[in-house]
Amino acid sequence: MTIFLASVGFGLITAAVLAIASVAFTLQFAVTNVLNLAFAAIMTFGMFVTYWVNQAGVSVWLGLIIAMAACAALSIVLNLVVYAPFQRRGSSPITIVIVSLGMALIIEFGIQAYVGGVNVSYTMGQGTTYKIGGLILTTVQLVIIAISVVMMVAVYALLRYTKLGKSMRATAANRTLARNCGIRTSRVITTTWALTGALCGLAGTVFAIDIVSFGPTSTDLFVVLILAAVFLGGPGHAYGAMIGALLIGLSTEVSAAYIPPDYKYVIAFVALLAMLAVRPSGLFGARA
Amino acid sequence: MYYLITIVVYAAVDVMSCLGLSMQFGIGGVTNFGFIIFQAAGAYTAAILALPPDTANGGFQSYLGGLHLPFPLPWIGAAVAGAALALPFTVLVGRRLRGDYAAVGLLVTAVLMNLLVMNYKPLFNGDAGVAIVPAPMQSQVMTTTTTGYQWGFAIAVVLLAALVYWFLRHITESPYGRTLRAMRDNDKVADSLGKDLQSLRTGVLLLGGAIAGLSGAALVSFISVWSPAAWTYAETIVLFAAVIIGGRGNHRGAVLGAIIVPVGFEESTRLIANANPSLPPNLLPSLQWVAIGLLVALFLWFRPQGLLPERKRVIALPSSAAQAGKPSLGAPTDTVLSTAGTVVALQPLAPPGADDIVLRAIDVGRDFGGVHAVAGVSLEVRRGTLTGLIGPNGAGKSTLLALLAGTDNVSAGQILYHGADVTRVPAYRRARLGLVRTFQLASEFKRLTVLENLLSAAPGNRGDSFRGAVAGRRYWGKDEAAAIAKAAALLTRFGLESIANEYAGDLSGGQRRLVEIMRALMTDPQMLLLDEPMAGVHPELARRIGTALVELCRDGMTILMVEHELAIMDEFCDPVIVMADGAVLAEGTMTELRDRTEVVEAYLVG
Numbered sequence: 001m002t003i004f005l006a007s008v009g010f011g012l013i014t015a016a017v018l019a020i021a022s023v024a025f026t027l028q029f030a031v032t033n034v035l036n037l038a039f040a041a042i043m044t045f046g047m048f049v050t051y052w053v054n055q056a057g058v059s060v061w062l063g064l065i066i067a068m069a070a071c072a073a074l075s076i077v078l079n080l081v082v083y084a085p086f087q088r089r090g091s092s093p094i095t096i097v098i099v100s101l102g103m104a105l106i107i108e109f110g111i112q113a114y115v116g117g118v119n120v121s122y123t124m125g126q127g128t129t130y131k132i133g134g135l136i137l138t139t140v141q142l143v144i145i146a147i148s149v150v151m152m153v154a155v156y157a158l159l160r161y162t163k164l165g166k167s168m169r170a171t172a173a174n175r176t177l178a179r180n181c182g183i184r185t186s187r188v189i190t191t192t193w194a195l196t197g198a199l200c201g202l203a204g205t206v207f208a209i210d211i212v213s214f215g216p217t218s219t220d221l222f223v224v225l226i227l228a229a230v231f232l233g234g235p236g237h238a239y240g241a242m243i244g245a246l247l248i249g250l251s252t253e254v255s256a257a258y259i260p261p262d263y264k265y266v267i268a269f270v271a272l273l274a275m276l277a278v279r280p281s282g283l284f285g286a287r288a
Numbered sequence: 289m290y291y292l293i294t295i296v297v298y299a300a301v302d303v304m305s306c307l308g309l310s311m312q313f314g315i316g317g318v319t320n321f322g323f324i325i326f327q328a329a330g331a332y333t334a335a336i337l338a339l340p341p342d343t344a345n346g347g348f349q350s351y352l353g354g355l356h357l358p359f360p361l362p363w364i365g366a367a368v369a370g371a372a373l374a375l376p377f378t379v380l381v382g383r384r385l386r387g388d389y390a391a392v393g394l395l396v397t398a399v400l401m402n403l404l405v406m407n408y409k410p411l412f413n414g415d416a417g418v419a420i421v422p423a424p425m426q427s428q429v430m431t432t433t434t435t436g437y438q439w440g441f442a443i444a445v446v447l448l449a450a451l452v453y454w455f456l457r458h459i460t461e462s463p464y465g466r467t468l469r470a471m472r473d474n475d476k477v478a479d480s481l482g483k484d485l486q487s488l489r490t491g492v493l494l495l496g497g498a499i500a501g502l503s504g505a506a507l508v509s510f511i512s513v514w515s516p517a518a519w520t521y522a523e524t525i526v527l528f529a530a531v532i533i534g535g536r537g538n539h540r541g542a543v544l545g546a547i548i549v550p551v552g553f554e555e556s557t558r559l560i561a562n563a564n565p566s567l568p569p570n571l572l573p574s575l576q577w578v579a580i581g582l583l584v585a586l587f588l589w590f591r592p593q594g595l596l597p598e599r600k601r602v603i604a605l606p607s608s609a610a611q612a613g614k615p616s617l618g619a620p621t622d623t624v625l626s627t628a629g630t631v632v633a634l635q636p637l638a639p640p641g642a643d644d645i646v647l648r649a650i651d652v653g654r655d656f657g658g659v660h661a662v663a664g665v666s667l668e669v670r671r672g673t674l675t676g677l678i679g680p681n682g683a684g685k686s687t688l689l690a691l692l693a694g695t696d697n698v699s700a701g702q703i704l705y706h707g708a709d710v711t712r713v714p715a716y717r718r719a720r721l722g723l724v725r726t727f728q729l730a731s732e733f734k735r736l737t738v739l740e741n742l743l744s745a746a747p748g749n750r751g752d753s754f755r756g757a758v759a760g761r762r763y764w765g766k767d768e769a770a771a772i773a774k775a776a777a778l779l780t781r782f783g784l785e786s787i788a789n790e791y792a793g794d795l796s797g798g799q800r801r802l803v804e805i806m807r808a809l810m811t812d813p814q815m816l817l818l819d820e821p822m823a824g825v826h827p828e829l830a831r832r833i834g835t836a837l838v839e840l841c842r843d844g845m846t847i848l849m850v851e852h853e854l855a856i857m858d859e860f861c862d863p864v865i866v867m868a869d870g871a872v873l874a875e876g877t878m879t880e881l882r883d884r885t886e887v888v889e890a891y892l893v894g
Contacts, residue, residue, distance in 0.1 A: 105581030
């Protein structure tokens with residue numbers, strides 16, 4: 001039972017980190033129509049921006065804010081310089097996926113060329129360890145979960161109640177129609193890149209905090225978890241991605257307590273593949 | 289000397305794998321981000337088939353098999369393993385899944401497999417891999433063989449690569465290859481013309497998988513070790529980069545790309561690294577990846593066709609085309625194609641009887657979310673009629689057409705074709721039954737010529753299957769010639785012989801519509817479903833199309849046509865069905881419809 005509860009604790013943290021990334025990824029895809037496989041590379045950029053700021057003697061939490069800004073800027077630039085021109089030319093979705101893989105290589109290995117191949121860590125304390133009903137969590141881990149919950153509520157409020165959120169949903173549903181209805185879709189899309197880019201930087205930093213020791217290639221596997229969560233919930237569905245992240249996060253960590261931990265990702269992958277084969281629109285998507 | 293041999297062998301292996309990928313991605317349009325695991329599977333199979341049981345050598349490594357089979361059995365086994373591994377993937381690339389989603393699925397699977405292999409020691413010896421794989425026909429590993437043997441090996445692998453090239457070319461330049469390219473350019477349309485996407489994609493996955501497996505066998509026999517760390521999904525990106533840079537849809541391009549990217553890049557970085565030992569160990573490999581990413585993006589932007597673009601397949605029209613090659617034409621179409629009968633008969637020759645209902649919809653509905661795009665539509669289309677379907681925008685006309693053709697699935701109701709229930713019959717099989725649709729948006733196969741567009745739709749070509757393609761031109765040449773004659777006659781009929789060898793993607797809007805109608809006619813349809821065939825077409829040409837359609841109906845074809853232009857309805861269509869808000873509002877001749885107020889209110893003056 002203790003092992004089970006401890007693994008639930010790990011699962012919650014993984015799910016919290018994964019939820020931020022998955023919601024950002026799925027929103028990005030829904031509104032901009034770019035299946036951005038460079039997402040994890042931008043996360044890596046974010047975790048290193050925080051690291052560099054942190055190395056300069058600044059708190060990780062302040063670094064996190066700067067990383068969010070940096071990743072928002074990088075995402076906007078990536079869209080303006082690369083994705084938007086390809087889309088204007090009418091490139092097929094698969095071309096854009098391949099381009100995004102190219103961008104992933106450039107960013108990820110550009111960072112590796114700069115920092116080298118060694119792993120680093122932030123300078124920060126983990127805080128007090130709490131035991132809450134069998135779950136064992138540190139202050140920092142609780143903060144990560146809290147950040148994630150706040151983010152989810154914020155995304156919900158954004159999409160549900162604000163004009164921007166409604167414009168984003170309208171653009172996602174039908175870009176041409178949205179434009180004809182007077183929504184400035186290009187501005188909505190740029191804003192979406194900024195918002196999801198910032199969330200990407202946030203996800204990258206909390207991911208680095210969570211795994212403690214990280215390097216330029218640390219997100220290689222994580223991107224597959226993001227894809228699993230996103231496709232499980234239905235690509236483009238923000239709430240689906242939240243549920244998908246929770247399912248994937250918990251199932252990988254809890255299963256790790258009972259099967260060799262090396263196989264813990266297998267469950268996520270099998271879930272994803274089964275989903276793609278049986279119901280490509282995901283748990284919450286419209287039936288294909 | 290050994291260095292030179294190494295480069296030759298690596299080049300041949302890379303050429304083979306790029307050819308396999310080129311077949312899948314460039315010809316078949318299947319983006320297999322998991323390509324590398326097929327090579328890995330082939331390499332592993334070759335290794336364990338060639339190695340003695342794992343108790344040998346003190347049992348320091350564990351693996352399956354250890355059959356100690358003589359060459360070439362391990363290599364054949366590798367090709368079989370590569371193809372067999374493709375089987376479970378075929379479910380991902382079926383009819384329903386978007387190409388980019390399938391690509392993500394394949395990418396994820398590649399990562400998953402790598403992870404499993406790295407961690408599952410009994411099967412693959414974990415991340416240590418398998419070592420001391422003997423060279424073909426030797427009891428020792430490659431490095432301990434004589435230079436003469438190594439050169440012999442290198443030449444054999446080069447010959448093998450040449451054989452793979454020749455074989456893939458043989459397949460690609462057949463009617464089957466043309467069908468694959470049509471699917472690559474527009475899979476939905478290929479489906480609507482009677483092509484079984486699932487089976488076509490299964491074919492390219494198996495073929496590419498077998499070639500990948502074979503290339504893996506050649507590699508593992510040479511380097512004598514099999515290590516899972518060498519088969520990460522990033523290696524697939526290198527191969528994609530090679531195919532994109534060399535030129536897609538074009539096996540020469542794949543060969544060139546293989547020599548430039550995997551060979552040229554890796555060797556040049558190795559040379560630079562050897563010349564500058566003071567550089568940090570990670571720098572050059574990292575920069576190499578950055579450069580590959582840059583090259584892929586730059587090529588896709590500036591030269592998407594690659595260094596060697598896909599060659600245009602120019603097919604000469606038979607010289608008799610001008611006289612409308614009659615002998616090869618099927619019964620229903622030959623009168624139509626005779627240039628003499630230009631007098632338009634507005635009524636079918638024989639009044640259709642009650643049993644002459646070709647297509648019947650019973651209470652058909654289609655919901656999108658909460659929207660009832662089509663709700664409770666019942667209609668009958670009689671043989672030999674050119675039935676019009678009109679209605680305001682959003683009335684559900686195109687959706688209805690898709691439901692009738694099977695390119696979309698009904699939420700409710702039944703569709704009967706010649707009295708048989710086809711509600712659950714997929715589009716490609718309805719097309720084979722003679723129920724063929726066209727599309728509202730441009731749907732030509734862009735990188736096929738006009739003539740190839742037409743030929744791709746010809747049914748019953750013996751070369752339009754993998755087996756037929758392997759059998760070669762002698763097997764399918766006659767069918768091909770017949771199809772060319774038929775296509776030539778159609779081109780003459782519509783006055784498009786001069787553009788027969790233009791890429792369909794380069795045509796004007798009106799010409800594209802014509803190509804699409806001709807292509808649908810190539811399938812020998814019994815019933816055509818046309819979605820605004822005259823939209824954006826010059827009025828004079830529209831009249832010619834209308835006249836031709838009426839002639840087709842007179843000769844027994846049945847047509848249901850969505851059209852906005854009421855003048856066309858007036859002139860050619862009888863009866864006309866009016867739709868509004870997803871339901872049938874009225875049916876009758878245009879004259880009758882103009883007298884009905886609800887119709888006039890809904891549409892005619894709207």
